[in-house]
Amino acid sequence: MALKLNQSEFEIQRDLQKCIVCEVCVGQCSNDVHEYDKDDAAVYSESMNCVGCHRCETLCPTGAIKIKKRDAEFRENFNWSANHLKNIYKQAEAGGVILTAMGSDKPHTVYWDHILLNAAQVTNPSIDPLREPMEIKTFIGTKPSRIEIKKSGPRFKLMKKLPPQLELSTPIMFSAMSYGSISFNACNSLAAAASSFGTYYNTGEGGLHRDLYKYASNTIVQVASGRFGVDKDYLNKAAAIEIKIGQGAKPGIGGHLPGEKVTDDVSRTRMIPEGTDAISPAPHHDIYSIEDLSQLIYALKEATDYCKPVGVKVSAVHNIAPIASGIVRAGADFISIDGFRGGTGAAPQVIRDNVGIPIELALAAVDSRLREEGIRHKASIIVGGSIRSSSDVIKAIALGADAVYIATAALVAMGCHLCQKCYTGKCNWGIATQDPYLTKRLNPEIGTRRLIGLLRAWSLEVKEMLGGAGINAVESLRGNREHLRGVSLTNRELDVLGIKHAGEAW
Amino acid sequence: MKKIYIKEEFCIGCRLCEIYCQVKHSKSKKIIKAFKKEQPDIISRVLVEEIGHNSFAIQCRHCADAPCAEACISGAMLKNDNTGVVTCSEDKCVGCWSCIMVCPYGVIKRDYSAGKAASKCDLCVDEDIPVCVKNCPNEALKFFDTGKK
Numbered sequence: 001m002a003l004k005l006n007q008s009e010f011e012i013q014r015d016l017q018k019c020i021v022c023e024v025c026v027g028q029c030s031n032d033v034h035e036y037d038k039d040d041a042a043v044y045s046e047s048m049n050c051v052g053c054h055r056c057e058t059l060c061p062t063g064a065i066k067i068k069k070r071d072a073e074f075r076e077n078f079n080w081s082a083n084h085l086k087n088i089y090k091q092a093e094a095g096g097v098i099l100t101a102m103g104s105d106k107p108h109t110v111y112w113d114h115i116l117l118n119a120a121q122v123t124n125p126s127i128d129p130l131r132e133p134m135e136i137k138t139f140i141g142t143k144p145s146r147i148e149i150k151k152s153g154p155r156f157k158l159m160k161k162l163p164p165q166l167e168l169s170t171p172i173m174f175s176a177m178s179y180g181s182i183s184f185n186a187c188n189s190l191a192a193a194a195s196s197f198g199t200y201y202n203t204g205e206g207g208l209h210r211d212l213y214k215y216a217s218n219t220i221v222q223v224a225s226g227r228f229g230v231d232k233d234y235l236n237k238a239a240a241i242e243i244k245i246g247q248g249a250k251p252g253i254g255g256h257l258p259g260e261k262v263t264d265d266v267s268r269t270r271m272i273p274e275g276t277d278a279i280s281p282a283p284h285h286d287i288y289s290i291e292d293l294s295q296l297i298y299a300l301k302e303a304t305d306y307c308k309p310v311g312v313k314v315s316a317v318h319n320i321a322p323i324a325s326g327i328v329r330a331g332a333d334f335i336s337i338d339g340f341r342g343g344t345g346a347a348p349q350v351i352r353d354n355v356g357i358p359i360e361l362a363l364a365a366v367d368s369r370l371r372e373e374g375i376r377h378k379a380s381i382i383v384g385g386s387i388r389s390s391s392d393v394i395k396a397i398a399l400g401a402d403a404v405y406i407a408t409a410a411l412v413a414m415g416c417h418l419c420q421k422c423y424t425g426k427c428n429w430g431i432a433t434q435d436p437y438l439t440k441r442l443n444p445e446i447g448t449r450r451l452i453g454l455l456r457a458w459s460l461e462v463k464e465m466l467g468g469a470g471i472n473a474v475e476s477l478r479g480n481r482e483h484l485r486g487v488s489l490t491n492r493e494l495d496v497l498g499i500k501h502a503g504e505a506w
Numbered sequence: 507m508k509k510i511y512i513k514e515e516f517c518i519g520c521r522l523c524e525i526y527c528q529v530k531h532s533k534s535k536k537i538i539k540a541f542k543k544e545q546p547d548i549i550s551r552v553l554v555e556e557i558g559h560n561s562f563a564i565q566c567r568h569c570a571d572a573p574c575a576e577a578c579i580s581g582a583m584l585k586n587d588n589t590g591v592v593t594c595s596e597d598k599c600v601g602c603w604s605c606i607m608v609c610p611y612g613v614i615k616r617d618y619s620a621g622k623a624a625s626k627c628d629l630c631v632d633e634d635i636p637v638c639v640k641n642c643p644n645e646a647l648k649f650f651d652t653g654k655k
Contacts, residue, residue, distance in 0.1 A: 020541035022525050028518075059643060061525055062538055436559040443516040443644045 005089035010052045011070045012045040018064035019043065025056035025065060030426040030438060053419040055428035087349070100349040101422035101432070103249060103341040103386050103408055110341070111360035111493070112392045116502055118483040120470030127472055129463035135473040136462055140240070140402055141165035141309040142333045143377040163333065164309050166220075166240055168403055169198030170459040171474055172393060174451075175338075175384045175405035176222050176244065176313070178206025180257045180266045180278065181345035181422070182411075183439040186431045189414060189447025191215040196448070197455045202405070205229075205244055205255070205280060207269040213237045222313070223300065225254060226280035228270040232303065240308050240334075241300050243293070245284065246315035248342025248385040251356045255280035256346065261425055261434045294330035301331075309333035316340055316362030316385065317355075321369035328370060328379040336405060337362050339385025343408040345432055346423035359385040360399065364497045367400025367479055376479075390461035399497070400479040413454040414447045482506060507568070507590035508651045510629070510639055514562035517554070517646040523563045523638035524550035530630060530637045547619035551627040552638045553612075563638060563647060565627035566613045568592050570654070574605035574614060574626075583624065591631060596623035 012033065021043055025034040031049040034056060036042075050067065057065045074082050087098055120126040127134065141163055148159035174190045187209065194201040195218040202220040203212075207229015212219070216237040223230055224244035235241060246252065257266075257278035267274040287293050293312065300310050311334035312327045314320070320337065327335050339359020344352065363383050370376040383396050384405030393404050412418065415429040422432035430441030462474070471477050485502040486494050494501055525537070528548040532540035540548060552565040572585040572592050582598035583605050585591070594605070594614075601622025606614045617625035630636040639647040 018538055020525075020538060022521070022541070024520050024522060024525070027520055059520060059522070061522060061641075440516055440559070441518045441644060443513075443646070446645055 004093065006086055006093075007073060008047040008050060008070055010047055010050040011068045012047045012050060013066040013068055014043070014045060015064045015066075018062040020062055020064070022061065024059050024061065028055050028059050028428060030428050030433075030435070051419045051421045051424075052417075053421070053428045054417045098349040099346055099423050100352055100420050101344055101346050102418055102420045103343040104353045105420070106353045108340070108358065110386075111358055111489075111497065112388075112395050114487055114489050114493075115360070115395050115497070115499065116485050116487060117391070117394065117398070117465060117469065118485070119468040124470045126470050127467040129460075129467040132467075133472065134463045134467060135475070136170050136459055136466070138168050138171045138403055138474055139165040140168060140311075140334050140380040140382065142379060145377065164240075164307055166200060166309060167198070168200065170455060170462070171397060171401075171403040172387075172455060172458060173199050173220070173382065173403055173405050174201035174410050175342075175407035176202035176204040176220075176242070177345075177407055177411075178204030178222075178228075178257075179209055179269055180206040180261055180434070182432055183427075183430055183434060183442060184209060184211075184265065185439055185442040185444045185447065186411075186414060187212060188444040189442065189451055190410060191219065192444065192448040193451035193455065194218040197452055199455065200239060202242060203238075206257075206266070206278075207271060208234050208237055209265070209269045220311075223296070224280055225282070225284045226278060228272065228278060228280075231271070235300065235304050235308075238308065241304065241310045242313050242334075242336060243284075243296060243300070243310070243332075244313045245287070245293075246313070246317075246338065247344060248315045248338030248340055248356055248359070249344035250347040250351045251315035251317050252282060253347065253351055254282040258425070263434045266434060290326040290330050293327065297331045311336055311379075311382070313338060315342070316357045316359055318357060320357065320362045321365040324366040324381075325369055325373055325375070328375050332379050334380040334382055334402070335366070336382040336384065337366060338405075339363075339383065342385030343411075344422075359383050359396075361493075361496050363396060363399050363401055364481075364499075368498055371479070390458040391465065393458060394462050394465050394477070395484060397474060397477050398480055398483045399499075400481075402478065409454065410451055413450045414442060507654070508629075508649055509568060510565060510627075510636060511648045511650065512562045512564065513646045513648060514560065515646075516644045517561045517563055518644050519554055519556050519561035520643065521554050522641050522643060523552045523647065524554060526637040526641040527552045527565075527627075530633075531625075549615055549617050549619075549625045551613070551615075551625060563642070564611060564613055565638065566592060566629075567611055568627075568629065569610075573608040573610065574624075577604040577608040579604055589631070591629050592626070593628050593631075594624045594626055596620045596625075599623040 033049045034045050149156045179187045190201040191212050195215045200220050205222045205224030219238045220240045221238035222242045222244045259275045259277045297310050312332045313336035316339045340356035380402035382403050383401045387404045387406050396404050427433040430438050481499050484499045487502045527550045529537045529540050532544050532548045552563050554563045575583045575585045580600045582595045614624050614626045617623050639649040
């Protein structure tokens with residue numbers, strides 16, 4: 001075999017003074033990095049296989065293992081970075097598309113980090129959320145253009161029924177991740193946490209496992225191009241339906257769940273034969289226009305008696321504003337926009353790192369466009385694609401979002417270390433895998449508890465930030481871009497974001 | 507009484523329970539020193555059983571009828587009437603291994619280092635939670651009271 005040109009990405013440092021040869025690392029690594037040598041009564045490690053998931057390091061009882069990034073071994077070259085060289089070596093050897101997973105790790109501008117929040121001083125009082133009421137409940141769905149009320153006795157009555165709404169106890173939902181791409185235990189954790197906290201999780205395009213039917217009132221089901229697992233039961237075991245057109249990490253690209261991951265259970269849930277590849281076409285073959293999209297939206301509304309909001313998920317691309325306008329006019333009750341840095345279980349690296357636009361700019365553009373056209377109330381806007389903290393949540397709301405979708409953050413809460421190897425199906429944390437040795441590593445009781453912890457923590461922080469700004473309801477902040485100021489941004493970027501530069505007063 | 511219960515569907519077979527049990531029953535109680543200086547003399551009282559991807563950690567069930575205590579010829583193996591914990595006084599044990607023969611779970615082992623004595627789970631009576639339960643990274647071991655003796 002010819003010489004392989006790529007070197008290992010990580011270096012495994014084992015402190016022999018601390019290593020007690022307990023073999024925990026050996027058993028925990030699904031990539032066969034650590035091996036016990038009987039003759040030497042020692043554990044040896046092969047760093048070439050290491051993906052940097054830190055499972056062994058985390059479980060080592062004596063802290064003997066350290067996973068370090070291997071120092072760049074190439075001659076310094078600004079133009080030809082180590083990444084370019086490594087990719088070329090890989091491709092020259094394998095002759096294929098380089099796969100990767102999770103959101104882009106390239107140093108593109110993160111606009112959240114260039115936006116600062118406001119706080120109340122002197123002229124308006126700030127609010128202490130621990131002592132005064134603070135409302136972070138919000139509703140997703142079409143709002144009527146006007147409401148008519150009638151006085152009946154001491155109470156008022158709505159003359160017309162409101163369109164269906166999702167009631168969120170916090171403006172944070174779990175984004176679409178399919179059963180198949182993640183394990184049942186991971187799906188279960190998300191569903192249980194959403195249900196307990198009063199928010200929603202999204203099934204992704206992999207169908208809905210029967211054991212999760214009990215969380216129906218906190219489930220958003222997806223209808224994607226592969227139409228996996230879609231039937232009447234599926235649609236009716238949900239609080240809302242989302243038509244998936246695109247995903248931030250791979251706009252314009254379909255999905256491909258390898259046959260090895262289509263286990264007995266996955267096949268039943270997806271309604272496809274066991275062991276066959278689950279291929280989601282790049283487009284919906286029945287949607288080539290806004291009119292076609294409208295047909296599907298209304299077909300789904302018909303199927304569910306107009307009782308559930310139907311939304312459309314698109315990735316943030318150059319024409320996102322007019323696309324969003326079309327989606328709203330097609331009859332969607334909410335529009336989910338997935339930004340450039342959004343995650344995935346598998347995507348071609350070149351697509352993930354080069355296609356789409358950052359969510360901050362897409363959100364600002366869509367919110368502005370819908371307002372200009374007077375149709376902003378017709379659909380709620382949900383944004384995702386790398387919401388990393390509560391401050392990202394609140395900045396998104398101030399830029400115009402009704403709620404945010406989190407997925408990577410939720411996986412991280414369950415143990416994910418962002419090694420970007422989901423597509424191998426060997427997730428050592430038991431999340432992105434169907435291997436029975438690995439899936440049991442995620443105890444849904446722990447997963448649920450940690451997800452609830454995350455939702456609770458972020459909600460508290462959102463309340464703190466709202467209170468600091470002198471606002472007592474998340475609905476009062478929505479689209480209130482006066483509460484945002486940019487730093488280190490160009491005039492053009494500020495224009496698109498629709499915010500002033502720091503230092504500019506009202 | 508409070509007992510250890512096994513949730514085998516979440517046992518990941520890492521054997522950290524065995525490691526911490528050994529540390530707990532070592533002289534030094536320090537993980538690195540115990541493994542580097544006291545091995546192979548420390549015996550884990552919890553045992554991880556594995557077949558394929560199924561595994562679980564089992565230790566003395568502290569049975570209500572405790573056949574080991576019944577079978578003990580020297581009075582070393584006793585079930586405490588108050589706590590329900592079955593313990594073996596290693597100084598009294600004569601190493602006849604009757605307890606090992608009758609244990610329905612196979613969780614009693616020989617400990618020659620202690621001079622022919624039977625070694626078994628003592629439920630870490632001096633700890634709030636047994637160390638195997640405390641250190642299970644996936645909560646596959648639970649310690650609680652079901653109200654039964």
